[in-house]
Amino acid sequence: MRVRxxxxxxxxxxSQPKLDFEGTVDDDLVVLAGDIHTKGxxxxxxxxxFSVPVVYICGNHEFYKGHIDRTLQSMKRSAAGTNVHVLDNESMTIGDLRILGACAWTDFSxxxxxxxSSLEARSVMNDFRLIRAGEEYRKLRIDDIIRRNHQTYDYLSQELARGFDGKTLVVTHHCPLVEFSGPEKDSELMPAYSNEWPELVGQADYWVFGHTHHRVDAMVAGCRLISNPRGYPGEKCGFDQEFVLEII
Incomplete structure (x- = not known):
């Protein structure tokens, strides 16, 4: 299976240069690990x-200038019955590949x-200014993110424990291991970019993530950890448009 x-x-x-995706017609699956576009x-x-199946995981930017719950609902409605599958604490199977998907967020721990860590994040990150939540359409709060992060941890723990007669690919927007959190690794903001979930990573065959704007392709405890971000206009993240994961 060819996974882009x-x-x-x-x-x-x-100002972002246009990309040509004609080469993806020979792929079996495209994975979008978040921060693709805003407002759904x-x-x-x-x-x-893309003309092939797409697994789409929301990043934080998907919710910018929108409501965290309503934007996700709108994206799911738009994707229903098409080749695009928006996953949030949900799974799907394509052949012998099980895909578990979630934004993940972090709990700043x-x-x-x-x-x-949460004080630092709240003071500088646009998430708390540009994302709305709750019935009253208030600004996003730290506790909103922590709750979602814990829900994702519980979901992934339960699903990975089930076992599967095939390969398992986990897709999150946020990084699952501090070691691979990129330029923010030694900064006060690192906990807003990365979780520390080695006990989960070791149960997956592949783990794809984004958010850090830092290219990764590494083996950790039997799991291949991959990030292939383009980043902001002019930013050099190590992006490889032709990168394909071959799953046998």
Missing amino acids: IYSDLHVEFA RGVSWAQDA SKGSVYQ
């Missing part, structure tokens, strides 16, 4: 860009002090 992997394409920026527009973009 992309994340952080950020097509919402008008990534679904229609993916429908136009990967550096030790949840209070200090």
Whole structure:
């Protein structure tokens, strides 16, 4: 099986160079690991860009200038019955490949002090200014993110424990291991970019993620960890448009 992997394409920026996806017609699956477009527009973009099945995981930017729950619902409605599959704490199977997908978020604990890390994130990250939540359409809060992160951890723990007679691919937007959190690894913001889930990574065959804007292709505890982000206009992240994961 040929799996094309992309994340952080950020097509919402008008200055972002156009990409040619003609080569993907020979692929069996395209994985989009979040931060493709804002306000749910990534679904229609993916429908136009790809003719093969697409697994689409939301990143934080998908929710910018929108509501965290309503945007996801809108994306799912737009994707229903098409080649694009929007997964959030959900799974699907293609042949002998099981795919578990979730944005993941973080609970800000990967550096030790949840209070200090969340304070830093809230003060500088656009998520808390541009994403709305709750019935009252209020600004996103730290506790909203932590709750979603814990739900994803529980979901992945349960699903990975079930076992599967085939290969398992986990797709999250946020990084599952601090070691691979890229340029933010030693910064106060690192806990907003990465979880520390070695006990989960070791149960998957492949784990695809984004968010860090740092290319990764590494083996960890029997799991191949992959990130292939394009990043912001002009940013050099190690992006390889032709990268394909071959699953045998």
